[in-house]
Amino acid sequence: MLHLPYPIEAVAKAEGIPVSDLEVILERGRAVLLEIRNERVEPFRDEKIIVSWNAFAIRAFADAGAALERSDYVERAMQAAEFIWSEMREKERLLHSSIEGKASGLAYLDDLAGLGNALLSLHAATLDSKWLDRAYSLADEVLEFFFDEESGTVFDSAHDMEDLVIRPRDATDGATPSGPSLAAELFARAGALKNDIRYRQAARSIVDHEVESMEEFGTAFGRMLSVVDRLEANPVEVALFVPADSDPIPLLTAVHEEFLPGGVIAGIISDEDELDLKQTISSPQEGTPL
Template sequence: MERESFEDSEVAGLLNEHFISVKIDREERPDLDHIYMAACMVTNESGGWPLSVFIDSEKKPFFAGTYYPKHTRGQFMGFIELLGRISDLWNDNREVLKNSAEKIVEAITETAKTDKAKRISSNIAETAFKQFERNFDRQYGGFGNAPKFPSPHQLIFLLRYAKVGKESKATEMVEKTLLSMYKGGIYDHIGYGFSRYSTDRMWLEPHFEKMLYDNALLIIAYTECYKVTRNPLYSKLAKQIADYILRDMTSPEGGFYSAEDADSEGEEGKFYIWSTEEITDILGKDSGKQFCQIYDITHNGNFHGRSIPNLIKTDHTLADTEFCSSCLKKLYTVREQRIHPFKDDKILTSLNGLMIAALAVCGRALSSLEMLTAAQKAADFVLCKLYTDGSLKSRYRQGDVRYTAYAEDYSFLIWGLIELYEATFTPHYLTKALELTDLFISECWDEQNGGFFLNSKCGEQLITRSKEIYDGATPSANSVAAYNLIRLSRLTGIFGYNDKAQHILNCFSGQIERMPMGHSFSALALLSMTNNPKEITITAQNIENAQPALDLINSLYLPNATVIFYDGKNGLEETISMLKDYKIPKTGFLAYVCENRSCHPPTDNNDDLLYQLQD
């Protein structure tokens, strides 16, 4: 639509004559996107992008729609004709449009209301699992038909449900999906990282845009699957995604960029696709032919006459051979000389929070100092540049800081800081997580009905304040907030946080129970609340003495556990007062394991610790 209409001089002339045009970056302004997408849903019973919304001077929408060709074509009204009709109505019969705006605003406000709070059903996770099972594609993994999105938070939920529910089918669905996505063209086999979604069922043909949020959550999904299965393929892929982010998506200051475009030189996917001639020119005739057979690069191609490298028809273990590794490095060097896709270099607090969480989770599991250092640098950058004078901001770009933080900025950053604390045991990150949580409650909590509003009370005042619990491309701010509050309650002993998490799940219970599969992170939060979570405290004179215990803990899949390290010198007792009662041994370590508010005797050896950590 950009090429057909917005860059067209005839369309531009009409827009400039009769309208004031504003282009919104939905990642910078999720509050506007949410409200006006709701307007589109109200008027059309469907939504999507590109989203065209017509509003009056009070910001009230009176018409909304998605795709329009330049001129009417078949069932699609033309944008030229639409602009003319709206302009005529505005000039000749404005009351019709004003009345439409009032009705739409009333409907949006109604949809933003939560149901009357009731205690959420305890079997939400089981129901969600059964829905995933019914929708699972047993041949290619994923859920439903094309287009297919990675939706890694759904896979993370299934891994945790498998742990709690002793349900091996859930793990099998995750493994099938993660392996199939890797084998497909949605994965960049040459430069690493995943594209946004696949246009087909088998994960072959992607929309080539790479999003920071997908890759962050996929690092967590592959890392957790590795911890469950111990299959080194999954740890390799988690590391490769992280390598891509640290190489291509990290600013000099340490923050993470938002996305890479699908197009280069005006053509989607041009940066990523190959011909057989190119491959043989680079690798030589024999090696080129062998590589093309492995990675499905053919004369006819699988994408507009050229080929997307993939392993769908191949034994994926061939990719681990020295031959393939050498070929991929040569192709990467040549590909780097191509014109790269546009990089969206804005740094968002929300998405940086997700990547901080991902690198902390993966760095902790794989003992990667590089990942943990990158996570710390990003956290320090966000806390320095975007959290100043007691106010959190949403976006940084080339020194320009804008927009009061939204709910997802708080939720995702707090998640990242919690993971970073448990990976590094730097008290500063836990202190900041608690500080931001209290600010989040002050700025966004709905005192009347519960749950967090999408926008802050100090932000721009719009026609309504929205709330969201549905998990879309990322988990919702409210579901992540519930998860964070549960963990912070366990880490600090502040039971009020757990009560607030329960309140969130209760006030959205009607929506969650109507479609548990669409609220997988809420189900994950509920699992973490109700299934014998372990609270682990390790005390020692220094981190080196505690390392044997920490290495054991980090090697296990303990998704509902919280871990604290205390040496008596880091000031953590000022945040967690109960630590004053814990003994610090002169040598070695002591491990305290509690669950259901009941504690095992402290132990100083890994055999006993392992026994206490078993379900």
């Protein structure tokens, strides 16, 4: 395997040759390497498109794009989110994965909650109300199919999925955040934006269910503890109104330059009057309006 631990200019200087000559040598070496590697059996690559993994990427691109003023990041987030919404839903239900253009299997909790959080971040990066509406729709789907009133928490599988001896539920984080922690975060964020008591109560109930476990095994509950911090903090709630004939980027840039731990950002781009903002988000009843 070719390896270049130093800048190409430094290597060329050390070898006493022009940079252009070194580039030719490297290109020739890459071609030889590729020819030999193509004689081997290619390693297997899993081609499935999984909603939860894409949700993490969408959220990262949306947050980074807004913070770093990278419109290309935001565009990638929108493309991925639109693909999932248009190609990976059936009968108003989100599906889990897609391969070779065919989506199948009902979504699991981390799919729904992860995508819901991603769409909230995408709305904060664009002020497009469709992402907010879709996030609320996913939150409602979690409430309907994953939240258990008797236990006061959520399960990793929907109640109408295949019957299992034990319905799975794991609130501890692994390489990725747990489904219950993502659900609690979605409900906390959506509850602050929509001022929906159902979301607020669900977030608190999921967190309360894990209190003893978090006290004993705190390092396994990083994302859930961040939700606790969000619920207990005095959050900044930012509501933006941008006239349709104005560029929203300067305003969004100014907001995203600030560090708003636990904060929520929402708004609307409209040619109507500012009262329409109330149809998109509720007036903050707790926290700090900005």
